[in-house]
Amino acid sequence: MIKILHHGAVNGVTGSCHELRMSQATKGSQSTKGSDPSGSDPTLLPASNSHPGILIDCGLFQGQEESRGSSAADLAIDFPIDHIRALVVTHVHIDHVGRIPYLLAAGFDGPIICSEPSAIMLPEILEDALKIGFTRDRALINRVLELIRARVVPLPYGRWHSVFEEEVGSLKVRLQRAGHILGSAYVECDALSGSAAERIVFSGDLGAPHSPLLPEPAPPERADRLVIESTYGDKNHEDRETRRYRLKAVLEHALEDGGTVLIPAFSIGRTQELLYEIEGLIAEFGDGAIGVSPQGDRPRSESLTWSNLEIVVDSPLAAEFTKIYRDLKPFWDEEARALVAAGRHPLSFEQLTVINSHEDHLNAVEYLAKSHRPCVVIAGSGMCAGGRVVNYLKAMLGDARNDVLFVGYQAKGTPGRNILTYGPRGGWVELDGERYDIRAQVHTVGGYSAHAGQEDLLRFVEGIPQPPSEIRIVHGDDGAKRALQGKLRESLPEAAVVIPG
Numbered sequence: 001m002i003k004i005l006h007h008g009a010v011n012g013v014t015g016s017c018h019e020l021r022m023s024q025a026t027k028g029s030q031s032t033k034g035s036d037p038s039g040s041d042p043t044l045l046p047a048s049n050s051h052p053g054i055l056i057d058c059g060l061f062q063g064q065e066e067s068r069g070s071s072a073a074d075l076a077i078d079f080p081i082d083h084i085r086a087l088v089v090t091h092v093h094i095d096h097v098g099r100i101p102y103l104l105a106a107g108f109d110g111p112i113i114c115s116e117p118s119a120i121m122l123p124e125i126l127e128d129a130l131k132i133g134f135t136r137d138r139a140l141i142n143r144v145l146e147l148i149r150a151r152v153v154p155l156p157y158g159r160w161h162s163v164f165e166e167e168v169g170s171l172k173v174r175l176q177r178a179g180h181i182l183g184s185a186y187v188e189c190d191a192l193s194g195s196a197a198e199r200i201v202f203s204g205d206l207g208a209p210h211s212p213l214l215p216e217p218a219p220p221e222r223a224d225r226l227v228i229e230s231t232y233g234d235k236n237h238e239d240r241e242t243r244r245y246r247l248k249a250v251l252e253h254a255l256e257d258g259g260t261v262l263i264p265a266f267s268i269g270r271t272q273e274l275l276y277e278i279e280g281l282i283a284e285f286g287d288g289a290i291g292v293s294p295q296g297d298r299p300r301s302e303s304l305t306w307s308n309l310e311i312v313v314d315s316p317l318a319a320e321f322t323k324i325y326r327d328l329k330p331f332w333d334e335e336a337r338a339l340v341a342a343g344r345h346p347l348s349f350e351q352l353t354v355i356n357s358h359e360d361h362l363n364a365v366e367y368l369a370k371s372h373r374p375c376v377v378i379a380g381s382g383m384c385a386g387g388r389v390v391n392y393l394k395a396m397l398g399d400a401r402n403d404v405l406f407v408g409y410q411a412k413g414t415p416g417r418n419i420l421t422y423g424p425r426g427g428w429v430e431l432d433g434e435r436y437d438i439r440a441q442v443h444t445v446g447g448y449s450a451h452a453g454q455e456d457l458l459r460f461v462e463g464i465p466q467p468p469s470e471i472r473i474v475h476g477d478d479g480a481k482r483a484l485q486g487k488l489r490e491s492l493p494e495a496a497v498v499i500p501g
């Protein structure tokens with residue numbers, strides 16, 4: 001019997017964490033019979049050391065990563081792990097890896113299997129997560145990081161890897177490119193237990209086709225059961241060219257009256273996609289003017305062109321990941337590699353300034369808020385729940401010349417979602433316990449998401465030659481999950497399409 005379980009997606013407190021478990025079919029036992037569509041109550045199943053399993057991801061709830069309100073006790077691992085032989089990481093976003101320190105603290109001592117780029121990025125992202133949410137004790141952080149580095153097993157894409165072969169069954173895994181962020185993978189599991197042999201696929205987060213920098217994901221060659229994300233299960237993205245020109249139009253409009261365009265963005269993925277696209281706009285439009293609209297009797301931005309537009313990345317973490325992206329060009333898609341071959345530097349162009357120290361950050365906020373110098377600032381966090389973007393928001397939301405441009409998903413309850421909802425109506429947002437009126441303009445270019453849209457997800461599933469017998473929809477708002485469920489039921493009437501939990 002091969003079971004799929006979902007840990008922590010139920011109470012909304014934790015992020016992605018799934019389990020594949022072998023268990024002996026017990027005669028007369030309800031709990032091990034067939035597939036458990038709720039899949040969410042591990043107490044239904046015996047978890048003993050003789051029922052080996054693996055975890056796929058171990059993350060924090062989206063938006064929670066920076067809220068800092070959750071205590072270590074809330075996040076402690078609350079399910080059995082003695083039988084867990086390995087953790088497989090789909091990608092290093094915090095909602096997929098943020099609970100790894102808690103997993104180690106709970107005594108997990110197996111390997112952490114991930115792609116080669118993820119193996120480089122995982123300690124970096126966890127170091128940051130540890131500093132924010134776990135401890136300020138440098139020695140303890142270093143011990144945890146050493147432990148993680150020692151456990152990481154980098155697995156090249158497309159290669160089968162045996163995780164265990166035991167009496168009750170065996171399990172092999174293979175990673176395939178997911179096109180979401182650098183190193184992202186979907187996980188194919190070949191599980192054998194008694195007479196049951198199954199290919200079970202966990203999608204992780206899938207990228208949108210035609211997103212910059214990374215090759216798009218190809219559907220699995222086989223999936224008897226599929227666990228799929230649905231962040232954008234209810235939306236479609238604009239195509240690449242449309243959203244590129246929308247980004248251009250929004251930036252031009254935003255910079256017309258001077259002021260700063262603030263783009264809250266996650267450090268990994270979106271920041272690099274944006275830099276890549278902005279470099280492309282600079283290369284294409286070079287001397288083209290941005291915003292020649294008169295301010296009073298003097299055209300204040302007359303001399304602003306794409307070539308002299310300043311782009312600031314204010315985030316040491318984003319800077320670090322941009323460097324890792326730059327170092328790992330073999331994992332880029334053909335288009336991006338062709339640009340490099342032609343002498344372009346998509347992630348390190350001359351108009352780009354990186355701010356590292358906290359002091360420089362504070363100076364930049366103060367300077368830009370006073371000077372109204374036209375400038376694009378990319379700062380984390382992506383949902384405005386913490387990080388340096390908060391200081392910019394506090395200083396800039398009250399001035400109509402400034403603009404906030406959202407390029408990614410904003411989870412419910414985050415300041416980002418509130419700015420997006422109430423900003424255009426002249427509302428306010430609470431930051432660090434205080435109200436800030438929103439006079440800055442608020443825009444969104446939804447296509448800049450590292451997530452597949454509804455049509456992309458459908459194409460991924462429909463591209464599997466033999467439809468899966470069961471599809472489990474995880475990781476998204478309820479509405480998105482239900483929308484994707486409806487579409488999948490229409491297109492694959494034979495498959496059981498369930499939303500666990």
Ligand SMILES: [Zn+2]
Nearest residue numbers: 091093180205
């Ligand atoms: Zn992700």
